[in-house]
Amino acid sequence: MAKLAPYRAKxxxxxxxxxxxxxxxxxxxxFAVQKHEASRLHYDFRLELDGVLKSWAVAKGPSLxxxxxxxxxxxxxHPVDYGDFEGTIPEGQYGGGTVLLWDRGTWEPEGDPHEGYDKGRLTFRLDGEKLRxxxxxxxxxKRPRERQESWLLIKAExxxxxxxxxxxxLEEAPLSVKTGRAIEEISGKPSKAAPKKRAAAKKSATKADPPKGATRRASSSATAKGDHRVDVAGVSISHPDRVLWEEQGLTKQELAEFYVGIADWILPHLVDRPLTLIRCPSGSAKKCFxxxxxxxxLSDFIHRSMVSDDKDGKQEVLTVRDIQGVVALVQSGVLEMHIWGATLQDLERPDRLIFDLDPGEGVDWPQVIEAATAVRExxxxxxxxxxxKTTGGKGLHVVVPLTPRAAWKDALAFTRGFAEAMAADEPDRYTTTSVKQEREGRIFIDYLRNNREASAVAPYSTRSRPGAPVATPVSWDELTPDLRPNGFTVENLPERLRRLKKDPWSDLPSIDQTLPEAKSTRRKAKR
Incomplete structure (x- = not known):
């Protein structure tokens, strides 16, 4: 209680x-970031540590x-449950004004956070809805007569x-992550500029959405409409000729049809898993969020569910159940689909672990392959x-299927220990530090995707990168220097899948294994 005595006294x-x-x-x-329109507009930046939210008032807000x-x-x-607060503090009260929950998520300190906090230099990773x-x-x-400590919040490269x-x-994404409202709507006192700002924020989403009641008929053919719309798998696509990858001339309609063509491959990895989406309404070369x-x-083909969060509250997640849902995402400008490591049926226990191998400057592709093989062994x-699987970038993801029994904290502890052990054994080759300058010539083993609300790019999802690459499952035998890390694309993946004699991940659903710490650790095929 002593920690919060100043908070309560005010x-x-x-x-x-x-x-x-x-x-x-x-x-x-x-962590949470709250937009606070008090005597002066500012942003409150909060990190949970030792049962409270360490808090800083950032006058200009965070910058990327x-x-x-x-x-x-x-x-x-502040108390931890303040991280979910949104509303109006009455005039005359401390901090009187309107509070909007601008961002939230989890943070991961690099090194001992207590030591960093005491020394006045904290380095950490954010996995939020806006800040990452x-x-x-x-x-x-500290300056003479300065009552409060001044810090600097700095985005690393x-x-x-x-x-x-x-x-x-701050301008690109001004709305609440909790309610989708603007700060004027929360206060109930809209300014003259508020309607215009609100309309602008909604414009790109509203104009691209399909009409309700679209026929849920799976079809890979496209039917042209008079207002220059087409139907793909029963979903109405506006602006079908909009180019999403300029170098390839790849259009919105072609991306939708690509996913319909690989539906049997992608859906087992997407259905009923909470999604984190990368939307690029104007194409991969323009602004994405x-x-x-x-x-x-929001299209009816994209499903909304309320699930518990890590503060005993509720949060909304998005999922798809069929290929129409995927096409509806394309209609809304989604170029990347990232998935949680658990399904809606059991969100508290992961069924997949991810080791993300991210090469630093000076690391060649064969070294990444060697790292993946070392993780496997x-x-x-x-x-x-x-x-x-390839990621569509420079690295690889090593995926460990699990029978969902372990809690998320155990999954994170296992993957952290595993990554740190590899880095300790071969510090010249591997690191668990994400700071770019410290990764040169080494491979960053990113274990932080093994948090409850963290995500990793879905198998067979496109990436919003040049060339329209696709994150692609491969067999261990295929993992050779001849395989380009971003070599599978929207243009050539369908032919690869047609030629495959066997799905390289066909055994994944039948693997029954638990973390080594579990009392009943074992591996066998499910019957």
Missing amino acids: RDFTKTSEPAGKAARRTGFS VKGEKRLAVHVED GTWHLVRMA DAFARSEDDTDI VQRHSWAG RLKGMGLVSFV
Whole structure:
């Protein structure tokens, strides 16, 4: 309770709807960013540590521009359940104004977070709905008569960083991740500019959605309509000639038909798994953004479910059940589908683990193959069978199917220990550090995809990268230097699948195995 004494002393909980809260006994690594329109608009950045939310007020909000420093004033600890708060704090109360839940997710510290916090330099990875990748929080030297510590929030250089010429994430994605509302709608006092801003935020989603009541008839043929729409698998596609990959001239209609043609291959890996989507409404060369929750005009073919979150609350997840759902995603500009490691039937226990092998600068493709093989052999020594797929990028994913018995915390602990052991045995080849500068010449073994709400690109999903590559399952025998890591594409994958004599992952559903820590660790074919 002492940790939250300053928080409670500043608030009258008979007047404000903010959670009174108490320090949580259960420790976790959640994070939240709240847009707070008080006396001055700012963003509150919060990291869960030791049962409370360590909090900073970021005047200009977080920036995805690599190296850009945003002043973050350290404020009092908040209760963990504050990370789900959205609403209006009454005038006259501390922080009076409107609070919008702008982002949320999990964070993973690099090294000991307590040591980093005490020394004033925290490096961590965010896996949120808007903010992802590696970040730094650095404490500045305290000035005379300065009552609160000043820190700097800095985006590290990685795949999620942007340049100064790119769109500001605060402008690109202004709405609540909890309710989809604008801050004016939460306050009930819309400004003159609010309707225009709200309309702009909804425009791209609304104009691209198919009409309700579309016939759920599976068909790979396309039927032209008078308003320049086509039907693909019974789903109405607007702007079918819109080019999504300019170099290939690959259109929206062609992408939809590609997925219909490989439906039997992709659906076993997608159906009833919560999705994290990469939407690029104007094509892969234009602005893309992450989407986890529903949007205006969501197709009936894309299903919404309310599930428990890690704070004993509820959150919305999106799933598909058939190829019409996949085509409906294409209609909404989705170029990448990422899946959770568990199904809706049992979200608390994973049925797949992922080791993401991400090569740093100076690492050749044969070294990545050697790393994947080394992971396979280590797993085999533990009695675990694994499978491999290209990611459509430079790396590989080693996938371990599980009978869903272990909890997520055990899955994360196992994969972390496994990755750290490999890095300790061969530190010149492997690392578990995501900071780009420390990965040169080494392969980053990313185990953080083995969190409950983390995701990995789905088998047979396209990537929003040049060439229209596809994340593709391969057999271990195929994994040779002749195989290009991004060699499978929308254009050539159908021919590969036609020629295959056997699905390289055909045995995956029949594998019955549990983590080595489990009392009944074993592997056998399901009958």
